[in-house]
Amino acid sequence: MAPVLLIEGLSKRYGSITVADAVGFQVARGECLGVIGPNGAGKTSVFNLIDGTVSPDGGRILLDGMDVTRRPKHLRARLGMARAYQVPQPFPDLSAFENVLVATTFGAGLSASDAKAVARETLRLTGLWDKREVMAGSLPLLDRKRLELGRALASQPKLLLLDEIAGGLTQMEVVELVALIRSIKPTVAMVWIEHVTHALSAVADRLVAMNFGRVIAEGEPQEVMNSPSVQEVYLGTVLDAPAAD
Amino acid sequence: MTALRISRKASRLRAPSPKLVLAGCGIAALILAAAPLALDVGDLRLIIEILTVFAFAQTWNLLAGYAGLMSFGQHLFIGLGAYCLFVISNRTGANPFYLLPVAFLFSAGAAALISPMVFRLRHAYFAIGVWVLAEVARLYVSQEDWLGSTSGMALVATRDMDHTWVALANYWVAVALGVVCTAGFYLLLTSRLGLALVAVRDNESAAAASGIDVWWTRFYGFAIASGVCGLAGAAYYMSVFHLEPGAAFDANWVVVMLFIVIIGGVGTIEGPILGTAIYFLLRGWLAGTGNLYLMLLGAAAVATMLISPKGIWGAVRRRYGIEIFSARRLAD
Structure with missing residues (x-):
């Protein structure tokens, strides 16, 4: 291959x-x-x-x-291509959900409703569903690392x-x-x-x-x-x- | 403990649905549009000024609060929009009201043209770079006779029109501008471009890594904000019938925009609404205090920045967890 x-x-x-x-x-x-x-x-x-x-x-x-x-x-x-950075690089003034939504909307290039659906799925997969509306800037380190991986996955690389x-x-x-x-x-x-x-x-x-x-x-x-x-x-x-x- | 409680509150902001917000905007616009039935010409003139200054501030807020572009030179576009409308109308005899879209396109086009140059500058350099261009435009206009040089020019076309009608039309233009700068910007921020803008503002590198074209996103933000700013400039000077370079390209416009946005709350649609109200109230109370007035405005802005960096609306939002124009995208 x-x-x-x-x-x-x-x-x-x-x-x-x-x-x-x-x-x-x-x-x-x-x-x-x-x-x-x-x-x-x-x-x-x-x-x-x-x-x-x-x-x-x-x-x-x-x-x-x-x-x-x-x-x-x-x-x-x-x-x-998607990358999870060593030092998490969130969008601090956006919620966890919106952070992932950016990746599904622009990285994966999905339509509005698909982008939301995949973003929801990604948050569940990475264990961030309960914190979906929390601003990324106020997440603790572990959650920011999860979000980093989630954002990378959400762009469907x-x-x-x-x-x-x-x-x-x-x-x-x-x-x-x-x-x-x-x-x-x-x-x-x-x-x-x-x-x-x-x-x-x-x-x-x-x-x-x-x-x-x-x-x-x-x-x-x-x-x-x-x-x-x-x-x-x-x-x-x-x-x-x-x-x- | 207190901090914890506040942050939990803040994470559950209550916001009305977009349809409700737009309906509210529609009702407010209708009330404003019908206001001439109850008000005299002097009141209308004041409301025109309030609405156009609000529009200036809101475009600055769109740049600084959403596109992450701090510009100290937005008076450039006020001047360009106004001069575009005055010059074309006086030369061709065209009805200036029909030229408003041209003023928008001209200002947006000017912003588009200078983008490749000013986007090479970042942060403070960008802010000052645009300011320098505004000064260049002011000096150029001041020296050109066909642009009226330092003494400026008067708007000829509206002289022969019915004065009551012109006053009303100017007023309705200002109301429409107010709607564009609330409902229009609200829709813009809930769009794809809105999401790209805030992502670029928050983290440029991560935005690019997520597939966002950072340069073009900024470009659209800058062109739209500057275009609307020029449109508001054209509308403002059309309502006062006279234009001169020292006033149109005056850096004090940016000071007013900054004051309103900082006091009200940067990065919120509500902030400039509140900020504009406070600015005009203070201006009314402090009229006749001369230079002390400017010092008091400055002191108020500094105090707000120290006490609540996100402005008065930012503090209200955090304390009570309310939001009206929420561009936030909820998971469910």
């Missing part, structure tokens, strides 16, 4: 600092690609390049076979970019989150940056490890985690044991 996302030779430099150095990988529908790497490895920078927040110096981004490298961010969103959405959650919440992600997985292609590695290994089919803006290993999760280059980067960090948090 043709990949939903294919990136090739993606590069970005700020002066002498290289945040992405010929990064390339692909993800197919129903597949989850995990991205690991130490802080500052360039994981979020690659997301910024993929979703159009930053334009690359070189390389190509293909979404469903279409070259979107020079397309603006909002068009990529309409073409089926082909490609879902998840940026450390499990960070800061309790063990129970991570279990719930993993169950939710697994239920969505068959319908989308997913790229998931995560430090909570046990959450990632529960869902990811493949892993990409990054350091200094470069892909240093790619393949089966166990294989990548055990590879010498990854072990070297994480020296002192036990990756394959269940995390204590």
Whole structure:
């Protein structure tokens, strides 16, 4: 099957600092690609390049076979990219329902009544139904994280970019989150940056490890985690044991 | 504990249905439209001024409170709208009332033309950038004889018309403008564009990530608000029959818009209604106090900002949980 996302030779430099150095990988529908790497490895920078927040110096981004490298961010969103940010990015003066409604109306491009119906469904799915009329700015962190994921899902994406959405959650919440992600997985292609590695290994089919803006290993999760280059980067960090948090 | 109670109240705002709101607007408009039966010409003139100033303020509120665009140069469009109407009418002899849509299109078109330039500026730079353009327009008009230079021009076409009829027509134009700036803006805010505007205002990056074209959304907001502002400017100066650059392109217009929106409550339709009432009451009471009047207005605005940043209506809404023009989209 043709990949939903294919990136090739993606590069970005700020002066002498290289945040992405010929990064390339692909993800197919129903597949989850995990991205690991130490802080500052360039994981979020690659997301910024993929979703159009930053334009690359070189390389190509293909979404469903279409070259979107020079397309603006909002068009990529309409073409089926959605991203849940590491730091939730709600519309603070809109209610939780309206936040999700923005995504169903513009991202998914649904008609008014369908947009409302899908928004309601999304709030139930993400456990925010009881807080549907609460302003997003006054939601606690966990709910804002749920809303972030909900907004991304509500745009009915082909490609879902998840940026450390499990960070800061309790063990129970991570279990719930993993169950939710697994239920969505068959319908989308997913790229998931995560430090909570046990959450990632529960869902990811493949892993990409990054350091200094470069892909240093790619393949089966166990294989990548055990590879010498990854072990070297994480020296002192036990990756394959269940995390204590 | 108190805070908790308030926030729970605020999350359950009571708001009448859109049909009821529009019906209310219709009744208010009919009452206003029939008011000339009971009022004399002086009263009508005051109501025209109140309604047009309200329209100025409401367009500024649409920009600042909903489109997230703070502009200190909206008097540019008051002047452009008014000059457009005066110049075309005087040159062609056309009935100025028919030229009102042209004034709207001219001002909206001017806003559209300057957008590529001023949208490169953000926040304070944008606010001042438009202001600079307003100054440029004032200086240009002041030097051009065909635009009447500094002494301005009078509206010729209405001189030969029946004066009572002209006074009434001006009045009804102002009432229509009031309706556009309440019911019209209310409908705009409940539309798709309204949702896009508030999303862009709240979080530009997240709006783009949700598929909203940020630039064009702002563009429509700016063009509509500036077009209506120019329309109101044309209507205002048509009712006073005389126009000069120092008055039409006067930055004090923006001061009045700011005062009304801040006092009443930015980002609500009700705010400028309340703010306009307060502004004209204060102006009436403080008439004849000279410069002290401006200082008192300033003090009132500062006090409101410190006590209730969302204005008087913002405080009322939070305290009592009531809303009349609610563009909020409810889940059920």
